[in-house]
Amino acid sequence: MLQKVEQNVEHISTKAEHYTDIAINFATEYGLKLIGAIAIFLIGKWIAGQIIKLMRRGMERAHVDATLISFSSNVVYVALIIAVVVASASNLGINTSSFIAIFGAAGLAIGLALKDTLANVGAAVLIIFFRPFKVGDSIEVSGVNGTVEVINLFSTTLATADNRTIIIPNGTLVAGNIINNTGKSNRRIDMVFDIDYKDDLKVAKEVISEVFKNHPKILAEPAFMVSVGALGANSVQLYARPWVLVEDYWDVRFAVTEEIKLKFDEHGITVPFPQMVTHVKREAI
Missing domain, CATH: 2.30.30.60 (SH3 type barrels.)
Known part of the structure; x- marks a missing residue:
């Protein structure tokens, strides 16, 4: 009986030594690789972060648009992280060629599924880089x-x-x-004023010109223009073209329109209504 117990203990001890050897060999073979992979990932992630910081700093010093900075930084950071993950997997002994192939196939499937969405992303790249x-x-x-x-x-x-x-x-x-509308610093206001054929054309042009000259937000250069643009069915059309700063466009347009109407009233210049002249022909009975 005692001999049988001793044999069982010896057998268990042998198995324990066997499993211990396996664990030690596994730890020796894969433990260092795992530690190396983790180290590669952490160090690579830190380096990627530093590269992005330097990149953003350089673009900010070059006064690059904030939207372009954010977009470029995100794209480069994702690309660097993917490279770090692939390097870590390669250190573990994973076949990265198949890994990359899987990502490529997945990317193709996602691209086909999100075709319209990716078209919007491509359009965003055009907007950011060409900056219309x-x-x-x-x-x-x-x-x-x-x-x-x-x-x-x-x-x-x-x-x-x-x-x-x-x-x-x-x-x-x-x-x-x-x-x-704000791509340039100056903008022209295109205005049309209708006056009656019986009104004094020169007086009307002088009134508009005086309003433009006296308005503080209308630019001297480029010079404004007041000319006869068309002879309409019911009125003479005066085309007025003053120049203003972009930010003053609507304020000046509204203010000048009102002021010219008041000046027209002072000088007896009328804005005609559409009219129709009817001729009645009588036939002899």
Whole structure:
């Protein structure tokens, strides 16, 4: 009986030594690789963070647009992290070629599923790099007019003059014409004033010119223009073209229109209404 117990103890001890040897060999072979992979990931992540910091700092010193800085930083950081993950997996003995192939296949499937979304991302890249407009610009696009508030990877947000928010997909936005009202420092106001054929044309032109000369926000250069633009069915049309700073456009347009109307009243210049002259022909009975 005692001999049998001793044999069992010896057998258990042998198995324990065997499993211990396996554990030691496993720890020796894979433990160092695991520690190395973790070290590669942590150090690589830290280096990626430092690279992004240097990149952002350099772009800020070069006065690059904030939207471009954010977008570029995110893209580069994701690419660096993917490279770090692949390097860590390679250190563990994982076949990275198949790993990359799996990611490629997954990326292709996702790309096909999100075709329209990726089109918006591509449009965002065009907007950011070619900069047809920037945050704070007043633009007309896709039949709407507003001030650009946000440009992200998928859409552009506009704020209208009556404080509404319009969100336009970037793909739709770049597919049409874009009018940037604040792309230049100066802007011309195109105005048309109708006067009666019986009114004094020279007086009317002088009145408009005096209003433009005396208004403090109308620029001297480029010089304004007041000319006869057309002889309409019911009126003579005077085309007036003053220049102002972009930020003064609407204030000056409203103020000048009102002031010219008051001056017309003072000088007896009338704005005619549409008229129809009817001739009655009588036939002899």
